[in-house]
Amino acid sequence: MSTRTLVSPSSLRTRRGKIVYWTVFALVFAGFALAFLFPLYWAVTGAMKPAEELARIPPTLVPQTWEPQSFAQAWDQMDLGRFFLNTVVVAAGAWAVSLAVDVPAAYALSKLRPRFGNAVLGMMLVTLMLPSAALLVPTYLTITDVPLIGVNLLNNPAAIWLPAAANAFNVYLLKRFFDQIPDELLEAATMDGAGPVRTLLRIVLPISRPILAVVSILVVVAAWKDFIWPLLVLQDPSTQTLSVLLQRVAEFMPLNLLIAGMVLASVPMIALFLVFQKQVLAGLTAGSIKG
Structure with missing residues (x-):
């Protein structure tokens, strides 16, 4: 018995279907990866910023001054x-x-x-x-x-x-x-x-x-x-x-x-x-x- 899905297997076998499938997959994967990894990046880079730069508004995405000795x-x-x-x-x-x-x-x-x-x-x-x-x-x-x-x-x-x-x-x-x-x-x-x-x-x-x-x-x-x-x-x-x-x-x-x-x-x-x-x-x- 075949399983019904949102997109039929025949559509996925076409060139357009493959392009749409891998595009959506890549976007979803990138979104989840960003949601999980960005907080880690923000914490690590925030620890290596000076206290003055860390309190700056708007915040800097990449530290202008690196202070790894903070650890x-x-x-x-x-x-x-x-x-x-x-x-x-x-x-x-x-x-x-x-x-x-x-x-x-x-x-x-x-x-x-x-x-x-x-x-x-x-x-x-x-x-x-x-x-x-x-x-x-x-x-x-x-x-x-x-x-x-x-x-x-x-x-x-x-x-x-x-x-x-x-x-x-x-x-x-x-x-x-x-x-x-x-x-x-x-x-x-x-x-x-x-x-x-x-x-x-x-x-x-x-x-x-x-x-x-x-x-x-x-x-x-x-x-x-x-x-x-x-x-x-x-x-x-x-x-x-x-x-x-x-x-x-x-x-x-x-x-x-x-x-x-x-x-x-x-x-x-x-x-x-x-x-x-x-x-x-x-x-x-x-x-x-x-x-």
Whole structure:
């Protein structure tokens, strides 16, 4: 059965059809590329302008005076090295705790099928309907006095790690992928004497590398760029992350140095995506397991 499109295949095979098709494709591609790349260009070039030129109206598209030393000045004056380390600790811990909680939870809901599992999944998905601002106060009260152990986690990276693990979207994403794994594969592992934990570690996780890459990227990026929650729980300036630091110094830092600090703070996430883009795209498009 042929698929109906706006332009028939016969029209596309003509010379005029090919010209129109590639012209429209090039214009759309250029438009999207400009929309995504121009903000990056504007931030990088803005950081290398003097503060006076950066405040000029109308703005200059290309810097008249290049000051690439702004990045080194921003690094030294804002002590970005220490806050980079704080942010790496927060993001790495959030990633480790999230996978340690979300993967077993999704595996249990998908393959172990506990009693009332669907009800538990439904209640987890309901939390996605709540605005994040509505959860700030109860989560903050929980962090300041953790139930059962009575520990105050303010100014502790664990105050960010633990809430990051309670992510219903990541659990649902993992569960949907685990649902695609054939039960026969797990039954064969069980017949060979593998228990649920060994089956998860030896069979499920190696197959699930694409979706694990997607969830990892989501968790790390969310922890890296988060602002409101680190601002609330990391009140000691020496423990704060880059996003909180940049907001704190914005009022007395030259604008070009502030933009340079923002560019430096965004470089790790851009590099992370470029390195793992194949795994991310594979995880987003994975819909079945090929034997």
